[in-house]
Amino acid sequence: MNVYFDVLIVGTGAAGMYAALNLRQDLKVLLITKAEAAECNSYLAQGGIAVARDENDLDSFVEDTLKAGKYENNVEAVKVLARESRENINQLIRYGVEFDREHGDLQYTREGAHRINRIVHCKDQTGKKVTEALYKEVKRRRNITVFEGTCLIDILRVGNTCCGGIAVKNGEVFFIHSKFVLLASGGIGGLFKNSTNYCSVTGDGIAIALKNGIKVKNLNYIQIHPTAFYEEAPNGRRFLISEAVRGEGGKLINKNKERFVDELLPRDVVSKKIFEEEEKTHMPYVGLDITFKPAAYLVKRFPGIYRECLKKGVDITRNVIPVTPAQHYFMGGIEVDLYAQTSMKNLFACGEVSCTGVHGANRLASNSLLEALVFSRRAAKLINSTIDFVNRLDAKAPDIPLNPDIEQKRNREIAIQKFKEVIGGLKSELVSC
Ligand SMILES: Cc1cc2nc3c(=O)[nH]c(=O)nc-3n(C[C@H](O)[C@H](O)[C@H](O)COP(=O)(O)OP(=O)(O)OC[C@H]3O[C@@H](n4cnc5c(N)ncnc54)[C@H](O)[C@@H]3O)c2cc1C
Structure with missing residues (x-):
């Protein structure tokens, strides 16, 4: 079946939903997830979201992030993260997220390798509260359609330009034609025996990137939570x-x-x-x-x-x-620039599937939800300002794989194979959970 949208977003975690909400409301947006909307690692986040306390904290926040990342971070990306942290937290508050407060002000807690208390939180259920608020807003928007139980198995492209995705829902194949695709399909924890992640998050975005020659980076940078x-x-x-x-x-x-x-x-x-x-x-x-x-x-x-x-x-x-x-987070991913653009034209990647370089070799606690918010909004803004100049490419026939894998096993196998190659001496075994 062929369906037509302006923007296809893959994943209903913080990155996917926040991107959708920051897109213009005159755009027809399709948000798909392979599971139920709430089954994403964003929902599981407990600790909170890091935010620069004020202008004076910007340099310290950047320095803490670089130090944790062993100075292998992309410094420009880290500066963007720190600078834009406050406005995105304020946006979440406008969407109805009730962060904990004391005497009326936001309450900040501390986590490892942060020199001061700068984590906003909703008790120990920050992810649940954030994703619930985002989903409520998504459902209110008439331009956003959500397909649950819909698994992206590949992208549609003409040469090196992305023009949609191929997805499977209840055994039926959908060709989703769109001007832009934004991958927000999360990390790789589902490939590990010991992981804090949902088992369904299995590095599909990475496998799809590998299949299509899209640049990936730092695939061996896998965070083990103590x-x-x-x-x-x-x-x-x-x-x-x-x-x-x-x-x-x-x-x-x-x-x-x-x-x-x-x-x-x-x-x-x-x-x-x-x-x-x-x-x-x-x-x-x-x-x-x-x-x-x-x-x-x-x-x-x-x-x-x-x-x-x-x-x-x-x-x-x-x-x-x-x-x-246990395995917890993936610092590597699809290589993107400061606007979440991948090496393939009209294809964006945000959140844990992407590698902005913010985390370097090791993520500072509570920086991942922030990264998902900051860079998905940047992607949405770029799409908003350029989409009117993009012609739908479906006039030309996209390269369609001959035998789409409707059982969805192949991407998982590709991801496992790749991570076995790069993983080296990590203790967690790479087998299905
Ligand atoms: C237990 C736990 C606690 C955490 N605590 C914190 C914290 O306190 N602070 C912090 O900053 N970070 C925390 N993190 C990390 C953070 O939650 C994630 O890095 C972040 O939420 C990733 O967001 P995302 O939107 O990129 O991906 P996710 O939220 O994982 O969403 C991925 C989405 O993609 C969908 N998907 C995957 N493959 C496909 C496919 N082929 N087709 C269709 N859909 C697909 C999934 O179903 C899901 O909807 C925690 C992580 C875990 C596991």
């Missing part, structure tokens, strides 16, 4: 214990109840120390202790973590939480 809840036989994704727990004073201890690392060092350093400690003590996990904080405070500050741990038999107000590192 503190996922340890279970002997996890069913699906591992539950994350937010960095904010350490930000609020949580201590990492070994089986002898000794601290072995500064908890607020960058994630790669803390993860490495935990792996070493696990090996030394012959234990598959270490402990995260926050029991010294008042119980009422913990229940109020971390209601989601409190409830989920309780379900798993751990009362965080009284028990040490068993934690171990």
